[in-house]
Amino acid sequence: MDVLETHGLVIDVPGRAGGQPLDLRVAPGQCWGVLGPNGAGKTTLLHTLAGLRAPRGGEVRLAGEPLSRLGRRALARRLGVVFQAHHDDFPATVRETALIGRHPFLSPWQQEGPEELALAEAALARLELTHLADRELSTLSGGERQRVSLATVLTQSPQIWLADEPTNHLDLHHQVAIMSLLAEQAAQGRGVIMCLHDLNLAARWCDHLLLLYPDGQACWGPADVMLVPSALERLYGQPLTTAMVDGAPVFVPRR
Numbered sequence: 001m002d003v004l005e006t007h008g009l010v011i012d013v014p015g016r017a018g019g020q021p022l023d024l025r026v027a028p029g030q031c032w033g034v035l036g037p038n039g040a041g042k043t044t045l046l047h048t049l050a051g052l053r054a055p056r057g058g059e060v061r062l063a064g065e066p067l068s069r070l071g072r073r074a075l076a077r078r079l080g081v082v083f084q085a086h087h088d089d090f091p092a093t094v095r096e097t098a099l100i101g102r103h104p105f106l107s108p109w110q111q112e113g114p115e116e117l118a119l120a121e122a123a124l125a126r127l128e129l130t131h132l133a134d135r136e137l138s139t140l141s142g143g144e145r146q147r148v149s150l151a152t153v154l155t156q157s158p159q160i161w162l163a164d165e166p167t168n169h170l171d172l173h174h175q176v177a178i179m180s181l182l183a184e185q186a187a188q189g190r191g192v193i194m195c196l197h198d199l200n201l202a203a204r205w206c207d208h209l210l211l212l213y214p215d216g217q218a219c220w221g222p223a224d225v226m227l228v229p230s231a232l233e234r235l236y237g238q239p240l241t242t243a244m245v246d247g248a249p250v251f252v253p254r255r
């Protein structure tokens with residue numbers, strides 16, 4: 001069964017008249033990239049898939065169940081979200097923040113035990129954050145903070161990952177590490193949907209792509225079918241030069 005489906009989904013982008021209904025099917029093991037220029041609605045789509053924003057039409061289903069019928073706790077167990085804005089509302093260390101990933105699985109009065117701690121420590125190690133585990137979140141750099149967000153979702157271990165520009169703020173090594181992590185999560189039978197601005201990361205790591213145009217038009221499918229230079233040039237309004245490197249296409253903007 002698909003981990004996530006949309007049926008006639010029209011996202012609610014303020015000021016946009018129409019919008020092509022989206023009928024997406026994300027199967028276990030698939031890694032989807034959402035591409036589009038600034039303002040196309042990528043974040044709005046992720047918020048809609050996460051149940052944080054009502055669609056204008058249609059519906060989202062998780063493992064066949066309409067999102068609207070799932071309670072917040074059930075959603076928090078199934079969906080992991082890595083968003084762009086970081087809200088550090090209260091002081092917390094890196095370890096305490098990663099442990100938040102287990103909260104949907106604990107009763108309100110239940111303390112995190114050794115099992116939760118082991119999951120958090122493993123996630124911090126995977127994100128190369130062990131040396132920062134006792135640091136206050138507010139003292140971290142942008143890239144370190146981004147990796148803590150990913151470690152928190154890894155600790156949560158959801159069936160579906162929704163990630164808004166997960167490589168934001170990251171250096172090259174960590175961009176590759178994060179894309180590997182997300183592809184690995186998919187390979188383990190989860191569904192991954194991420195918004196990306198880097199076409200080359202998408203071409204190398206995503207097996208499915210959704211192209212979102214600023215007028216609400218969209219097309220989606222297997223990555224090798226979607227990575228057509230003319231379609232991408234139209235998407236970004238930017239001429240591109242294409243080359244093959246290590247068997248994957250590489251797109252370079254033309255000056």
Ligand SMILES: Nc1ncnc2c1ncn2[C@@H]1O[C@H](COP(=O)(O)OP(=O)(O)OP(=O)(O)O)[C@@H](O)[C@H]1O
Nearest residue numbers: 013014015036037038039040041042043044045195
């Ligand atoms: N609360 C709001 N009020 C008015 N306009 C909004 C609001 N939220 C989003 N928008 C507009 O909706 C459009 C889509 O925004 P969204 O953040 O989904 O785009 P995006 O594709 O993620 O862009 P980016 O690549 O810049 O992150 C934008 O034009 C944005 O200005």
